[in-house]
Amino acid sequence: AAGxxxxxxxxxxxxxxxxxxxxxxxxxxxxxxxxxQGPGQDPQFLISFYEKMQSDKGSIPDRFSAQQFSxxxxxxxxxxxxxxxxxxxxxxxxxxxxxxxxYFGPGTRLTVL
Amino acid sequence: GQQVMQIPQYQHVQEGEDFTTxxxxxxxxxxxxxxxxRPGGHPVFLIQLVKSGEVKKQKRLTFQFGEAKKNSSLHxxxxxxxxxxxxxxxxxxxxxxxxxxxxxxxxxxxx
Numbered sequence: 001a002a003g004x005x006x007x008x009x010x011x012x013x014x015x016x017x018x019x020x021x022x023x024x025x026x027x028x029x030x031x032x033x034x035x036x037q038g039p040g041q042d043p044q045f046l047i048s049f050y051e052k053m054q055s056d057k058g059s060i061p062d063r064f065s066a067q068q069f070s071x072x073x074x075x076x077x078x079x080x081x082x083x084x085x086x087x088x089x090x091x092x093x094x095x096x097x098x099x100x101x102x103y104f105g106p107g108t109r110l111t112v113l
Numbered sequence: 114g115q116q117v118m119q120i121p122q123y124q125h126v127q128e129g130e131d132f133t134t135x136x137x138x139x140x141x142x143x144x145x146x147x148x149x150x151r152p153g154g155h156p157v158f159l160i161q162l163v164k165s166g167e168v169k170k171q172k173r174l175t176f177q178f179g180e181a182k183k184n185s186s187l188h189x190x191x192x193x194x195x196x197x198x199x200x201x202x203x204x205x206x207x208x209x210x211x212x213x214x215x216x217x218x219x220x221x222x223x224x
Contacts, residue, residue, distance in 0.1 A: 033211070033212075035214075042201060042214045042215065042216050042217045043156065043201070043214050044214075045211045045212070045213065045214070048211055056211040058211055090155055090156070092156075100205060100212065101146060101158055101161055102146070102156075102158065102203075102212060103158060104148075104155040104156045104157070104158075105155065106154075106155050107155050
């Protein structure tokens, strides 16, 4: 069965650089969620999209932005990177049901030097 | 905002012993989900509970949703080394709103 695809899987950036993470949801899933997980931490919700519109916003810094495109893939844009942005970034997708079960991608490991 | 706490934070058990993790929400939930994250992996959906007092079983795993829909538990009977990982509960207030993950319980099984 198709799963959530994230690219790249690993990314190394310098401070103050920008990064773009991509997420391709499971086919027919029209809701995408982004999470940030620091070492030993639980996933922190950043932002979600439903039908290409932002549906909810969590602890996403102002330096970050995201969008969902017409083919339902999503991109997380991160600017002015800081050392503290080093983390695993997960994308999850779900069908639009009341139970919103989320299926996670393998994650992108971002390292900011 | 909604907070979801889990206890214990860490648990070491001897293989064959039972294990339980508890999840408590600051607000009433419409549903609760459980995920397992293996070391170096991503969260994998295990189960979802929707009804008050609901109990569901998956082989050696038993999931329970509290009557007030503010707490939940996951019990593993006779742990195996394959059970190693971090177990997260995740609560939602329904609709398309965000899911708030619990703080997680890291399970280590000693062979």
